[in-house]
Amino acid sequence: MAQLSATMLLFASLVLRGLETVVGNNLTNLSSTEISKFEEISINMVEQSIRKESSSVEKPKPSNIASKMDKCTTPCVVQSKLLREGKHHMCRHLQTSLLVLARSTRKMLKDILEEHQASLDYLSNQMSELTSKVLLLNAEVMRKQYDPFPQRPVQTHGYDCSDIKDTVGSVMKTPSGIYVIQPEGSDSAFEVSCDMDYRGGGWTVIQKRIDGEIDFRKKWSDYVDGFGDLSGEFWLGLGKMVSILSQKGATFMLYVDLESEDGGRAHASYDNFWLEDETRFFKLHLGRYSGTAGDAIRGNKIEDSQNSMPFSTSDIDNDGCQPACSIGGEAVPCCSTFSNKTGWWFNQCGLANLNGIHLAKRKVIISGIHWDTWVEDNALVRIKSVSMKIRRTYKPEF
Structure with missing residues (x-):
């Protein structure tokens, strides 16, 4: 478009120069008003020529645009597919990680529960032993109440x-x-x-x-x-x-x-x-x-x-x-x-x-x-x- 404008301006300049050559010496005989009017007419003619030139520029065909869009769309589809595959891979990796984490967490909880159960069993056994000892001591105390020698000797x-x-x-x-x-x-x-x-x-x-x-x-x-x-x-x-x-x-x-x-x-x-x-x-x-x-x-x-x-x-x-x-x-x-x-x-x-x-x-x-x-x-x-x-x-x- 810039190239078109420069061509039109060159063309206008040449027209003005031609007119100046044709009328040459007659310009001096024209009044200032007439000269201005002549310049306005010349400029209008140039502008009309420019507009025609602009309208005559060939617009791109739809097939060309579709072709260019095809050139742009093809890598986007590939990229989208790659992105989807990457997303699926990340999801599978995350799912696998969560499954591994769940299994390790379950094993850890199982180990903790087994350890706690073992501790409870040990404490239960200790309590049973202590209970047995207490019962034996109670029996001993009861027996001592009727023991023939509950007091210590007081003499020689x-x-x-x-x-x-x-x-x-x-x-x-x-x-x-x-x-x-x-x-x-x-x-x-x-x-x-x-x-x-x-x-x-x-x-x-x-x-x-x-x-x-x-x-x-x-x-x-x-x-x-x-x-x-x-x-x-x-x-x-x-x-x-x-x-x-x-x-x-x-x-x-x-x-x-x-x-x-x-x-x-x-x-x-x-x-x-x-x-x-x-x-x-x-x-x-x-x-x-x-x-x-x-x-x-x-x-x-x-x-x-x-x-x-x-x-x-x-x-x-x-x-x-x-x-x-x-x-x-x-x-x-x-x-x-x-x-x-x-x-x-x-x-x-x-x-x-x-x-x-x-x-x-x-x-x-x-x-x-x-x-x-x-x-x-x-x-x-x-x-x-x-x-x-x-x-x-x-x-x-x-």
């Missing part, structure tokens, strides 16, 4: 309470209480309750009943080992009794102290008291009797005598009832079972059982403690409390 050692009284008592006053002893020939020491006040002291208490707090319905092993509380009710244990009574050169007496429900008192004393060992079922041996309660151990008849009888419990029956004894017209196959499963030196049951059931209900004593030779006004005395004590009758030279 000796062979027995008589020995402590004779040795320590010669230097200082020896109060009643719990002492530790180790009988001569014994491999172990143990605690005992010593009565240092009654009739000169030196008594080793081997059994005590007060208010029925301790249940005497026990098996053979309990009667062998002992049970109860040395500061209250207890049974010292047949094994410990044997170790005290079998000391070389020593003899012992047995003292049975009885108290009735109305506060009355009576006693039975036996010299030369001793027991055989467990292989002979702790067979009982007693010497001469003296006292105010009667000799219930020997009884009124030969068949009542418990002297020289082995000890019996509900699970170790040595009572001589074979197949059964007759008590008040009733057939009794086992004296221990008949006596509420308590232990004693039964002989066809007999007249004595200081370990019988003893309960206090609503301030009423239900007593199964028997010493059936203690009679007042032709009636058996109801026994409230009892203790069995032993003391040396001969002190050897040490």
